[in-house]
Amino acid sequence: MKSQSLLRPVGVLLLLLVPTLALPINATVVCLPTTWVDILIFFGTNYFAHAATIPSIPGVPWYDNVTWTFIILLLPFSGLGKSFNLIIRHLRSEDSDLQKAVGRGAVAVVTRSRQWEPSVNPEEVYVKLPGNFYESKGGSFARIEIQPGLWQGHFITTAINHNRMKIHGRFKLPERMGYEIAIPTPTALPEYFPVRSTDNRAITLTRSNSHVKMLLSIAQLVYSTITIYRTRGNQLDRYGYAAFGLSVFPYTFMSLVNFICIGLVGEYTHLNLLRTAIMREAEGRGGSFDGAIGSIEGGGRSSDGGIEKVEGGGGPSDGSIEKVEGVGGPSDSSVEKVEAGGGPSDATIEIVEGGGGKGAPVDRFGKLSTGERWTDFTRTELSMEDAGPSGRILVVKVGETTRKFRYFPPTAPTAKPSNDIAPPAYDIFCVSPYSNQNSIPPGGYSIPGRLRTGGWVADMFLTIFPLALILPYVVNFALSGFHERGSTLAERAWLMAWLSSGQLVLIFFMILFSAIPHFAPSSVHPVVFAFFLVIVTIFAIPAVGGFVMVGKMLFEFGTCSLAP
Known part of the structure; x- marks a missing residue:
């Protein structure tokens, strides 16, 4: 076709x-x-x-x-x-x-900005906990840090001024709650949105x-x-x-x-907003998004019950990711095998479920082969409490464990103030700007780092340079x-x-x-x-x-x- x-x-x-x-x-x-x-x-x-x-x-x-x-x-x-x-x-x-629309840059997503803070009502948020979380004592300082949307020099999302853009439908972001509109990078989106699910594949868009x-x-x-x-x-x-x-x-x-x-x-004349987990979170805080497309649930898995096979493009950068059974939660066990073939750079990557560094896929060059180490994120309930003149309290609940911290807002200075009084030490809780998960959703998939850009960049170099750099002089x-x-x-x-x-x-x-x-x-x-x-x-x-x-x-x- x-x-x-x-x-x-x-x-x-x-x-x-x-x-x-x-x-x-x-x-x-x-x-x-x-x-x-x-x-x-x-x-x-x-x-x-x-x-x-x-x-x-x-x-x-x-x-x-x-x-x-x-x-x-x-x-x-x-x-x-x-x-x-x-x-x-x-x-x-x-x-x-x-x-096709994602590849054309005609899709936008809701993301958390650096000003994002937890709500006063408990919310399910996947967080990278500090190493001393379970040993921490009450009264210590903590702050929320939005992880930069950058992976090995590759932008995951790029924020835009939505007031200047033409976006399909009608939407309203929660006021002063730290949300913005961004354009997703095509090769990173499948890690946090099920583009291959039945419902999302059935979407019809006009161009x-x-x-x-x-x-x-x-x-x-x-x-x-x-x-x-x-x-x-x-x-x-x-x-x-x-x-x-x-x-x-x-x-x-x-x-x-x-x-x-x-x-x-x-x-495409307009951008189409994608209904992601972060959009759902923003709706819970008073946001509205009429005309958004897609489903984060995706209407069920593919017929084989797992993440479908990802085929690489032709040429030396060919690659395939075999399906992963039973992805969907922190307790799932999964093995993902990535084969990159077509030349001397052949490599096989195996991803075995586990926490921390052991579960992170690493290729033979020692680089992480996914945009995020999803198993580093822990399911928590975050909320804020008012502590009066002394500030606010960040409440973090993991299972049956609850810890409270004196909240250090994102706009607070981190440098030493002029009166030579050093700022307090604080724990950092990292949150993803574009996703709320600790595993790739069913219907999604991950592309290893070398296959994210290597294939199409090689195609461009092999086609553009011989034509653009030589052909004008040949004609002349x-x-x-x-x-x-x-x-x-x-x-x-x-x-x-x-x-x-x-x-x-x-x-x-x-x-x-x-x-x-x-x-x-x-x-x-x-x-x-x-x-x-x-x-x-x-x-x-x-x-x-x-x-x-x-x-x-x-x-x-x-x-x-x-x-x-």
Whole structure:
């Protein structure tokens, strides 16, 4: 099915493109003085039209898409990492609508923020207890710490400003209780949400294959191909490998990639909220979430009664996780066998149920192979009591054991105050921001660390780099032979700097989208955005210089058309 859906848009493109390229073209051209209208037409059809074909980011405000469009207009290869990322994630994900939407970044979850605190009413919360919990005495200090959503440099969730986003349905977060909306990382979500359960696989979500963008991609692809073809002759004789018509090729290549991406992956206008355990907790505190999708219970297990087999993608990063029987609680016993095959890096990982470090899966490189060591979390009942002027009391109940601590709020200073009185020592109770469990739920699964990103990153490197880094120079050499002809040093320098800077920024965006697949300028931390802006500005300088050189050469050369 995946191959058929991929061939459909490519087949339509070939049906339209091959007859066009097969037409007899008269090599005789007529050149007239260039006007500003001619320059606008050239720039619009060869550059600006490409920018209108890029896949949009689900749910973001209009100015995010405008910002992204402007960046890709200057640096066309910057969108290559994004589009290939979407295509590969789509092909490697399973066939359910929910998992396709997760891979596209069109799903959001409710998470605990750093300001989260226990309720005054007892709640079931899975916590990493301090080592001295059972020996601790009453009256000592304690605080709640939200574990960072980061695993071996990989973001588990990324918080967003939900007031700016378009989210399906109507929702209300509990006020001032430490909850926020975040985008989950596709490879980490199955560890805490049963994406493979019967109910969740049956979810139907709508997506759009924008026919307008697909038609624009075809039109831009055909027009820019003709522009490159018409570079032959007087233009190459005058400017050599700096001919302005050759600058169109990166945009032609990206229009083809965008056409495949939109036709295959599609677009989502809104984010869909996923009904997770943390959302259920937020509802218990007065939150409401109309229109949320999915079920944390999942409607039962799969037919074999366990976690279904996880197949890795093709190539050297192939992997499979055999099913786990009887996962569902702290007392469950389970053995999980992970096989990673396809090359010299073959490894077998066995996960045996147990507490603490012994139950944590470790591969032969000594790295944890799951995003969390779930057995480290203990089922507790947390609540808060008012202690009057002296503060609040944190009540932690584990089975029949109850301990009370003087609560140290998350906003309290941890550094030594100015009066040289050191803050009190305190115990730390760690809570997950995105899950409330101590085992992977039935219908969920875990992907070992090397298989989380290794497979699709390898796919991207094997497909993108040979095409993006070599093909532009192959086309240039085939047409110009890399002869300078009458071009100036400035023309050659700016045009080549424009091309090479676009290829270099491709590496930056590949790294960016591997860490934050759902990256949108307004949804990231200001420091990340500032760094992103600096990088884009630096790489945009050659692009601006390239545009200026193209306009200059157009005025000098004139506007050419085929002779009647």
